Amino acid sequence: MKISFLKDNLLSMLLASIFLGGIMHIFSTYFEFFDNKVLFYIALAITIYGFWFIINPLLNVILSKKHLRDYNIENQLKTENQNFKVYFTDKMSSNAIATGIIPFYKIIIISKNLKSSLNDAELKAIIYHEIGHHKKNHIFTMYILNVIIFTTYLYGYSLLADYEFQSKFYEGLSVFLSGAMFGLACYYIPNKILYFLEYQADSFSASINDKESMIKALISLDKLTEGKLTKGNINHPNLEKRIANLEN
Template sequence: MNTFTFIFLIALTVSTSVHYWLAKRQGDYVAKHRNAVPDAFKSKVSLEAHQKAADYTLAKGKLGHIDDIVSLVMLLLLTLGGVINATFEFWAAAVSSPLWAGVLATASIFLILTVVELPSSYYQTFVIEEKFGFNKSSVNQFIKDHLMQTALGAVVGLPLLALILWVMDSVGSFWWLWAWAILMGFSLLMSWLYPTVIAPLFNKFTPMEEGSLKSRIQGLLERCGFSSQGIFIMDGSKRSGHGNAYFTGLGNNKRIVFFDNLVNSLDEEELEAVLAHELGHFKRKHVIKMLIATSITSLISLAVLGWLINQPWFFTGLGVAQPSNAAALLLFTLVSSSFTFFMQPITAYFQRKFEFEADDFAANNAQASKMISGLVKLYEENASTLTPDPLYSAFHYSHPPAAVRIAHLETKLQSA
């Protein structure tokens, strides 16, 4: 243990304590408002639906408390408990190539974390989601999904990790610039490939049938100047009762996707308004802005890692006796969130700002009243709480709270 050990423990304690305090505030606030529908929703949402959303939020919160404890224990075991150190020593002795020893050691740690998270994922799906009527998945589907995710992570992630480690070993002190360029290029490639290569591995995408809904959507696309490779219905109902819509892809490989259960829940004008919101993100260049922000933060993070990698105290302070590039990359990935926790409200603020802008776009290019009614249905059918704690939502919500968002749209409706 050295000075950095104590700095890490202080950062971990503070971030964990604040996170727990915020989660407790959220639970207390939701429970306090469980028995009364907010005034803005009294004519739109039943007390039964409001209480279901509250109970669903509280159930997820209790599981979240357990997950946080497990994550804390695992992080301490991996670092100060010596698991990372022992894993790297094992693979260094078993494999002659330092590069592949680092790849295998890193993969082993992430495999351990994946296995540790499985019970929580299973409980979330087959207890909480089942209890509230959202789970449509089977145990076989659950196992298949996790095996496919793990296999895909290995096929895609291991070569990328090997390339990054090779760059760290081979191109000198400014390796982090090359690594950043590779990661950004990889991210763009995955975004481009996702709609046609990756997503179909997990779901079936059926082109929307000709009819009034498709004609309405195509009219919206023409008004907004948006071109895509098609409008698709995704079989989201085979896993969950939650509904959504999104557009995905980059360049000439963009797709518009509706969950099948969303199409069954909303009327055509509401679907048009929801899609107009998603298109608002595109037209207001939110995707590009977020990509630029991610690029900048990634570059800064890699530059910091480029400095830390040459500091012996960084390794010894986190329980690793023998410094290596792979160990540095893994340690940085695992512990950085403890130091950046208080940046979350900044990120959440801009995300909520983008949501308001997308809602404004939807109100201008579809019917604001239909955007409101569609959102109310989504909040009700997805059991999203209408009464989140304001401070908790400021840290964790990428979307404005329901009451705030609806009030904003109603203002737009009145001024129209």
């Protein structure tokens, strides 16, 4: 991990550790006051993911001196009935994200190099892709789904933990299964859902502007990232699939 990354994100990581550690302590202390184990897990999941989906997006901008708000772009968006806060940052490269679920603070963060590397039509296509995530309520949807999935995992884990196994083999197997459940619940399923939401965000941008601009923006991003879009990953379809989706 690069030293610069640690310096830029040290405060955020420290606050996350304090917040999540405090929450775990409080919930474990007052566990007995919950009449139902499932209600306890739901409350815990809501609070934990509330940090990542509500508090952290605010801290990400408020505490960072490297995010510069672009009022010109925001004013242009307002003329198109899109009221979103747009920030440019050098804390990431060749990327853009939509974050926040609070109605008055849904923000878009874009790496500075995209502003200088993309033409106006391509940059607008990327911005509207992120607006699409907001307009389609993708972030709120992911918040709710993560709460549901994590609650299910916690309940399943509690069943395994309470079960009395007859041999060390099955006890060891339960540890393996709990780890597999954690990976499935907290990594694989959420990321695969994001995978399909990317298609929707691409289509939203193409419907507002035009598909050619969105396709050109994706191709330019692929060049800037040295082929990362061509390869794709667990939460992003590859470039060929995204272009096919837009053309259809």
